[in-house]
Amino acid sequence: MATKIRKVYMGVPVPSWPKAGFDINIDIQNIEGVLADIQLKSELDVEFVGGDVVRVPSDVEELKKKIVDVDGILAFNLSSGVGMLFRGIVEFGIPTILFSQPYSGHDWSGVAGMVKAGKKVDVLATSDYNEIFSRIKLIDVIRRLRETKVIYIRNGGVDPTYAAQVKEKFGVEILSVQHERLLSIYDSVDQKAAEKEADRWIDNALKVVEPSREEIVKSSRMYFAIKQLMEEEGARAITINCLGLFGQNALPAYPCLAFSKLNDEGWTGVCEADLASTLTQLMVGYIANRPGFVSDPVIDTATNTVIHAHCVAATKMDGPNNSPAPYIIRSHTEDNKGASLQVLMRVRQKITVAKLVGLDTMLISTAEITACPDVDRGCRTKIATRVTDARKMLDNWSGELHRVIFYGDWIEDVINLGKLLDYKVVFEG
Structure with a gap:
């Protein structure tokens, strides 16, 4: 059985980081290509699904209605100011990974506190997308335990x-x-x-x-x-x-x-x-x-x-x-x-x-x-x-x-x- 991971892209409507007027769709297109390559190269049977764009709190509520039958969430913060959106996603109770590339914002700084509070969350603050492999493996471990x-x-x-x-x-x-x-x-x-x-x-x-x-x-x-x-x-x-x-x-x-x-x-x-x-x-x-x-x-x-x-x-x-x-x-x-x-x-x-x-x-x-x-x-x-x-x-x-x-x-x-x-x-x- 494939390990199913939901992709989520977060970016506020008017970003300040990485810069004013930034179009998050540029990063989304690049990341989609990276994830397709990771899925192809992974030794695990993994399937990336979704690709939801979350920009305002109501988007989180809509995502909650749609997110079923997944083993984990891989969320990308593409601009600053998405902390509240990400906290809402973490509250779903599904193992969640935040990928925070350099200059995308500062919301990585809240993850350690979430972990201490017992939330099922981790963060990758890195420019190397290959580090995603290590967290896919852990989500696969959790799926195998459940089975x-x-x-x-x-x-x-x-x-x-x-x-x-x-x-x-x-x-x-x-x-x-x-x-x-x-x-x-x-x-x-x-x-x-x-x-x-x-x-x-x-x-x-x-x-x-x-x-x-x-x-x-x-x-x-x-x-x-x-x-x-x-x-x-x-x-x-x-x-x-x-x-x-x-x-x-x-x-x-x-x-x-x-x-x-x-x-x-x-x-x-x-x-x-x-x-x-x-x-x-x-x-x-x-x-x-x-x-x-x-x-x-x-x-x-x-x-x-x-x-x-x-x-x-x-x-x-x-x-x-x-x-x-x-x-x-x-x-x-x-x-x-x-x-x-x-x-x-x-x-x-x-x-x-x-x-x-x-x-x-x-x-x-x-x-x-x-x-x-x-x-x-x-x-x-x-x-x-x-x-x-x-x-x-x-x-x-x-x-x-x-x-x-x-x-x-x-x-x-x-x-x-x-x-x-x-x-x-x-x-x-």
Whole structure:
């Protein structure tokens, strides 16, 4: 589905900036050509619609009547004195970007205050129209979130109040599913397909340490069962109380391998029924077009290091269309059962570390992978990362334990997405 963005051109009837007697139609004609080129070159499926000219307050009211079924608004101030008009457009509640080229006026100066007031708005004050690409991407992320369904498997289901709040703020739908339904699908999975999948895992591994082939086959059956459940529900993400349910013998296999492969394929699988990390992985993952690695962080102030460890890790941290990292098939650390991966991630890779806290704060930091520790403690996949100030991180830690790691530096995009989704960004360390 195309991301639909409404074009709006603002200019008062008698402008003073950029100069007296300026004809805004000159700029409109130029911008129309630029946007047509952007739509053609964009890697995203984007459609610019409209092209409304707003000059007086009544034009804003007319626009409000016409503006339906769009994902965002791209507004251009072509003269000074359009601040009131723009504020009226922002009040529609649709993610809105103001493009303010040099000498077009001073109305860019009011946007920061709107952001602080919780309005869904951002501004580009630039002569480079190519910067529009970056904001198109964020509007596309918001559209994808609104179309995303998350399956939640845990005894008792999701808190309905929390689910309603997530739906209202981010558009993400959370669906509670009983684990018995997953078991029923698991029992129907073709055994030969599961064996073939298990052999693929084994053949591509550097080695297999603890699990038997039978255990890997069970994990492969779990992958097919989870994927079928997601397809039946039209879900893009799933999170399961894996530790609790497996410990109660309510699951025949851990979903670690299943989540690894789902994340490799561009879906989202998150352990421990952790909705905050699931939402984080969706939001930053949609920006980066690559999976996240949910981790248990370990801080070592002596070496200014944070070690991130977990038993679920994608092998394609660069994204689904890229080469996999080498891996070893291991058991789940905490009980030495099941099958999981020890993924050898890329050393010297810069990473972004994020965590959504509540619905209004995103914790964020960057680091660099310095090693993949091979020690018989902690979860199977481990990366040691060099941070700015481990002691400061320790002293100011919040947001419970888990963090989500992504290859690359996505700080600026996360900040700008926050302006359109009304969350604040807090830097850790």
